[in-house]
Amino acid sequence: xNKRLPIGLAAIMLVIPCSLLVAFTHYPxxxxxxxSFWNNASSRRPSRFVxxxxxxxxxxxxxxxxxxxxxTIYALGTVPLxxxxxxxxxxxxxxxxxxTTLMRLSFFMPTMxxxxxxxxxxxxxxxxxxxxxxxxxxLFGLPSINFLGSTDTSLASMMFVAVWKEAGLFMIFxxxxxxSVPTNLKDAAKLExxxxxxxxxxxxxxLLRPTTIFVAVNALIxxxxxxxxxxxxxxxxxxxxxxxxxxxxxxxxxxxxxxAYGATLTVLMVVLLGILAIFQFWILNRKAHYQ
Amino acid sequence: MTSGLNRILLSTFAVVIxxxxxxxxxxxxxxxxxxxxxxxNFQWDAPWTIANFLEAWxxxxxxxxxxxxxILIVIILIANLVLCTLVAYAFVRYRFRWAGFLFALIMVQLxxxxxxxxxxxxxxxxxxxxxxxxxxxxxxxxxxxxxxxxLRQTFLTVPKSLDEAAQIEGAGAWRVLWNIYVPLAWPIYxxxxxxxxxxxxxxxxxxxxxxxxxxxxxxxxGLSVFATVxxxxxxxxxxxxxxxxxxxxxxxxxxxxRQFVANFMRAGIK
Numbered sequence: 001x002n003k004r005l006p007i008g009l010a011a012i013m014l015v016i017p018c019s020l021l022v023a024f025t026h027y028p029x030x031x032x033x034x035x036s037f038w039n040n041a042s043s044r045r046p047s048r049f050v051x052x053x054x055x056x057x058x059x060x061x062x063x064x065x066x067x068x069x070x071x072t073i074y075a076l077g078t079v080p081l082x083x084x085x086x087x088x089x090x091x092x093x094x095x096x097x098x099x100t101t102l103m104r105l106s107f108f109m110p111t112m113x114x115x116x117x118x119x120x121x122x123x124x125x126x127x128x129x130x131x132x133x134x135x136x137x138x139l140f141g142l143p144s145i146n147f148l149g150s151t152d153t154s155l156a157s158m159m160f161v162a163v164w165k166e167a168g169l170f171m172i173f174x175x176x177x178x179x180s181v182p183t184n185l186k187d188a189a190k191l192e193x194x195x196x197x198x199x200x201x202x203x204x205x206x207l208l209r210p211t212t213i214f215v216a217v218n219a220l221i222x223x224x225x226x227x228x229x230x231x232x233x234x235x236x237x238x239x240x241x242x243x244x245x246x247x248x249x250x251x252x253x254x255x256x257x258x259x260a261y262g263a264t265l266t267v268l269m270v271v272l273l274g275i276l277a278i279f280q281f282w283i284l285n286r287k288a289h290y291q
Numbered sequence: 292m293t294s295g296l297n298r299i300l301l302s303t304f305a306v307v308i309x310x311x312x313x314x315x316x317x318x319x320x321x322x323x324x325x326x327x328x329x330x331x332n333f334q335w336d337a338p339w340t341i342a343n344f345l346e347a348w349x350x351x352x353x354x355x356x357x358x359x360x361x362i363l364i365v366i367i368l369i370a371n372l373v374l375c376t377l378v379a380y381a382f383v384r385y386r387f388r389w390a391g392f393l394f395a396l397i398m399v400q401l402x403x404x405x406x407x408x409x410x411x412x413x414x415x416x417x418x419x420x421x422x423x424x425x426x427x428x429x430x431x432x433x434x435x436x437x438x439x440x441x442l443r444q445t446f447l448t449v450p451k452s453l454d455e456a457a458q459i460e461g462a463g464a465w466r467v468l469w470n471i472y473v474p475l476a477w478p479i480y481x482x483x484x485x486x487x488x489x490x491x492x493x494x495x496x497x498x499x500x501x502x503x504x505x506x507x508x509x510x511x512x513g514l515s516v517f518a519t520v521x522x523x524x525x526x527x528x529x530x531x532x533x534x535x536x537x538x539x540x541x542x543x544x545x546x547x548x549r550q551f552v553a554n555f556m557r558a559g560i561k
Contacts, residue, residue, distance in 0.1 A: 005385035009464060013381035017374035017434045018397065024431035025400045028411030035411070092309075097302040099309075105548065106309040109316060112544045113537050114493035116511045120518055120533045124322065124330075124526055125315040132318045135333060164315070225406050228495040232515055246407070246496075253410045254500055262410040269407055277402050 029270055035263035047260070054264040064265075066240045067248045074159055074244055075223040079216055082163045086170035086215070087208070091200075093171065094178045111168040119232035122161045123148070126233075148234050151241040158242050161229050166222065170215045177211040178204070217280045224273065245269055323530040330526040343531035347517070350528070352505055353535065356513035359425060363498075363509055364491050366429045371487055372480065375438035380468050382439075383446040384454070400436035409500055416501060423503045432491065438483055445476040492540055510536040 005013075036054050041047040058064060089107045093100050110118060125131045126147040134144035147157040181204055189199045227247040230236060236243030236251065243251075249269065253262030322330045323344070329337040347353070381387075382394060405412060412431050413422070421427035449472055457467050473480075495511040502508050508516070514536045518529045 002384060002386040005381060005387040009385070010381070010387065013377040014393070017378045017439075018393070020374070020430075021397060021400060021434040021436070023415070024405055024412055025403060025408065026396070028408040028415065029403055031411045031414070032408070092305045095301070095305075097298070097305055099302065099306055101548075103305060103309040105545070106313040109313065109541070109544075112489065112540050113316075114495065114511050114514075114540075116493075116495045116515055117533045117537045120514070120529055121315050121319045123518075124319060124530060127526070130330065130526065132314070132333075164312075221402065225404065228511075231496070231499070232518070249410065250496065250500070253413075259410060259414065266408065266410050270403055273402050273407065 029266075032263045032266040032270070035260060036267050038260060040258060040260045054260055057261065058264055058268065063240055063243070064248065067236075067243045067245055070155055070241070070243055071224065071245045073155060074162075075220055077156075078159050078162045078166070078223055079219045081159075082167045082170055082219060083212060083215060085163065085167040086174050089167065089171040090174035090178055094175060107171055108168040110165045113165070115165060115226060115228035116232060118161060118165050119229040122157075122164075122229070123233050126157060148242075149238060151239050154234055154238060154242040158229060158233065161233070162223070162226065166219065170219065173211050173215055174208065177208050181207050213283060217276075217283075220276060221273065224269070245272075319530045320534060322527050323534050325527060327525050327527040330530075343527045344535060347528050347532040347535060351513060351517045351532070353510070353513065353517075353532070355505065356508055356510040356536075359507055360492060360509040360511075363425050363428055364488055366426065367432050367491050368484060368487055370429070370433040371435050371438050372484070374434045375442050375483075376468070376473070378434070378439045379442035379446050380472060382443050383449075383472075384464075384467075397436050397439055400434075401440070405431035406496060409497060412497075413500055422501055423507055424501075425507050428498045428501050428507075428509070431497070435487070438487075441479055441483055442476060445479045446472055449475050489540060 037049060037051060038047045039050045039053070089103075093104045093107065113121075126133055128134055128144050128146045128149065133147065137144055145153060147153050185203050185207075186199055189203050194202065224244075224246060227244050227250070230242060230244055230247040231250070234242045236247055245265070246269065249262055249265045252258050252265060318333075321333075324339050324341065325337050326340060326342075378397070382390060408431075416422045416427050416430070421430065453471050454467055457471055462470065493511065494509075495515070498509050498512050499515070502512055505513070514532055517532050
């Protein structure tokens with residue numbers, strides 16, 4: 001049985017660290033809710049209580065509607081693609097083929113780079129006329145595409161950049177999982193006459209499920225959090241086609257200086273993440289019942 | 292026979308995939324080491340040069356940016372290690388009222404991380420006058436729920452008998468922490484440090500919002516300013532600067548590849 005925590009120790013061990021945490025996590029979350037019911041102060045008049053006016057603006061905001069659609073497409077597109085690529089990469093690196101060290105380096109390298117560096121690299125890669133993408137298309141006699149400058153391709157281009165950066169990180173988790181798959185299970189399946197594809201689908205894949213759930217949940221939260229490349233590559237454009245929710249919060253608050261609406265959007269973001277968390281909890285619980 | 296052929300086909304396929312995956316990065320490296328006139332048209336035999344790196348280094352105060360990033364990383368890392376250790380130790384070794392509730396409250400930060408709360412945290416910083424300072428960038432990250440979680444899990448595996456033996460020898464709370472818990476958690480401290488360093492080296496949005504002047508800019512923000520304003524958008528310069536600012540991490544990664552990968556696995560996402 002543990003000892004009771006003496007008050008003096010509690011002050012040092014808990015109060016200092018936790019007050020920092022509360023000041024920059026819980027306090028701002030609550031403050032965002034409060035500020036979302038007030039309007040912006042100006043030099044002539046202080047801010048005043050406006051009730052749900054900001055939320056009415058939220059409902060009528062066409063740009064926000066587009067941003068939410070973009071964010072949904074972005075999350076639902078990048079997460080499954082990154083996960084399937086990560087599984088493929090992990091299988092390749094885990095195989096006893098020659099050159100696996102080099103492969104692992106190539107797959108994992110983008111994860112080490114800052115998103116801002118990744119954005120610069122891809123900005124150059126996509127650059128119409130100059131970039132390698134254009135040069136390759138030209139090699140095949142195809143016209144160059146303005147990947148970032150056209151509303152049809154900008155979001156997909158951003159998604160690909162995110163997948164490029166994230167897949168290597170997820171590969172690491174699958175590598176760990178693959179190495180813990182018991183070989184006797186695979187051997188048993190082979191004895192029964194199963195080919196490598198059958199072994200993968202019926203033996204390995206089910207054993208990777210906990211990893212997939214863990215990775216998917218984290219990837220989903222990350223998809224809402226990581227917007228550095230949007231700032232550098234497109235600034236949400238053209239015509240909002242690549243704007244994501246956190247980028248929109250940044251733009252409304254720090255470019256248009258509308259802090260009240262920024263607070264309202266922050267509340268929306270926290271609520272969305274909360275729903276994700278409940279969803280995550282539900283999935284993890286269901287998995288527990290299975291076992 | 293067929294399996295031998297399969298093996299060759301499969302390894303060719305794997306090498307091609309790996310090469311394609313690295314292509315944007317390789318092209319960026321190639322451009323950084325060549326004259327600007329080759330950036331738009333690739334030639335095998337173009338002469339190599341390091342002039343871009345020298346020019347980029349002088350065109351913007353990168354040494355200052357590096358120094359700022361170092362200071363930022365050291366502040367956050369030391370605060371994280373100390374504060375997370377204290378909290379985890381209190382949770383593992385003592386009982387107190389509301390412990391479960393407090394732990395849940397701390398874990399909220401895993402979901403609602405400082406990146407989400409930029410609006411209100413910026414207002415807090417400007418109220419206490421710490422915008423445009425390095426300590427201002429660090430403040431929201433000084434305590435980490437992830438670090439607390441990781442260390443608590445580790446401390447829970449420390450055998451109680453060791454703790455009790457030390458107490459019989461007359462060791463107080465701090466001696467027990469320093470001589471028993473911390474040494475046993477050493478690999479986790481290493482893993483956490485690697486993840487924390489690479490996360491804060493790469494962090495961009497929050498420092499971008501908080502900083503205004505070059506004197507406090509970390510490399511990521513410095514790089515973005517350089518790429519858009521200072522370089523006159525010369526691709527070879529932008530690529531050189533991009534490589535330059537990430538080189539320390541890349542070199543560290545290549546040297547410590549095995550440990551890095553193992554530690555990333557152990558430490559989980561971020």
